[in-house]
Amino acid sequence: MTQQRGKFITFEGIDGAGKSTHIAFVSAHIQRAGIALVSSREPGGTPLGEKLRDLVLHEKMHLETEALLMFASRREHIAQVIAPALERGAWALSDRFTDASFAYQGGGRGLALSKLDALEQWVHPDLQPDLTFLFDVPLDVARARLDATRDLDKFEQEKADFFAATRNEYLRRAAQFPQRFRIIDSTRSIEAIQAELASILDALLAA
Ligand SMILES: Nc1ncnc2c1ncn2[C@@H]1O[C@H](COP(=O)(O)OP(=O)(O)OP(=O)(O)O)[C@@H](O)[C@H]1O
Numbered sequence: 001m002t003q004q005r006g007k008f009i010t011f012e013g014i015d016g017a018g019k020s021t022h023i024a025f026v027s028a029h030i031q032r033a034g035i036a037l038v039s040s041r042e043p044g045g046t047p048l049g050e051k052l053r054d055l056v057l058h059e060k061m062h063l064e065t066e067a068l069l070m071f072a073s074r075r076e077h078i079a080q081v082i083a084p085a086l087e088r089g090a091w092a093l094s095d096r097f098t099d100a101s102f103a104y105q106g107g108g109r110g111l112a113l114s115k116l117d118a119l120e121q122w123v124h125p126d127l128q129p130d131l132t133f134l135f136d137v138p139l140d141v142a143r144a145r146l147d148a149t150r151d152l153d154k155f156e157q158e159k160a161d162f163f164a165a166t167r168n169e170y171l172r173r174a175a176q177f178p179q180r181f182r183i184i185d186s187t188r189s190i191e192a193i194q195a196e197l198a199s200i201l202d203a204l205l206a207a
Pocket residue numbers: 013014015016017018019020021022145146149156186187188189190193
């Protein structure tokens with residue numbers, strides 16, 4: 001019998017929207033259904049990808065260098081982690097994927113979306129998430145959450161207009177691909193959000 005391909009789930013949102021808070025919950029919910037999974041992040045997810053992450057989150061660089069490094073990290077992540085997991089029937093969870101490149105490098109920084117389309121076609125022509133959670137909050141809510149918790153990296157130090165453009169591009173992508181995106185209103189309590197995540201996951205588990 002052929003092994004059924006696993007599902008690929010991605011988590012997106014502007015910094016501070018709350019996506020990382022919910023990944024452990026999603027992971028535990030899927031594992032309770034008896035499904036093996038891998039959970040990783042972008043940029044990063046492999047030893048090489050984590051080195052690229054350190055560079056791209058802390059060094060100033062040309063916008064196109066930044067986009068290329070995001071896709072370099074992604075190429076390695078797909079080859080080493082995501083594709084092998086899906087092929088053996090495990091599910092793969094990724095804290096950010098290509099929608100983040102469209103939102104941050106395209107929306108936030110203004111890189112032509114046609115260049116991102118070309119990179120996407122080159123790096124993963126046949127791979128798209130089965131489900132993308134977009135954790136959505138107004139900018140002031142995200143900023144207040146970030147300020148309360150940590151030292152800010154290069155992206156997190158960007159100004160409100162950068163995040164407004166990033167959020168708009170996320171919402172544009174969600175409207176473009178409604179079959180895979182679920183927009184999660186992340187102004188609600190963590191418990192209310194997790195009840196919604198559980199019901200979306202249960203539908204996917206039953207499919
Ligand atoms: N629904 C929520 N209500 C209140 N606080 C929240 C909520 N979700 C997350 N937080 C808090 O906001 C902070 C940022 O959350 P988290 O790290 O999950 O954000 P993030 O979107 O993953 O950010 P980044 O992308 O920068 O890693 C954390 O302190 C978290 O506890």
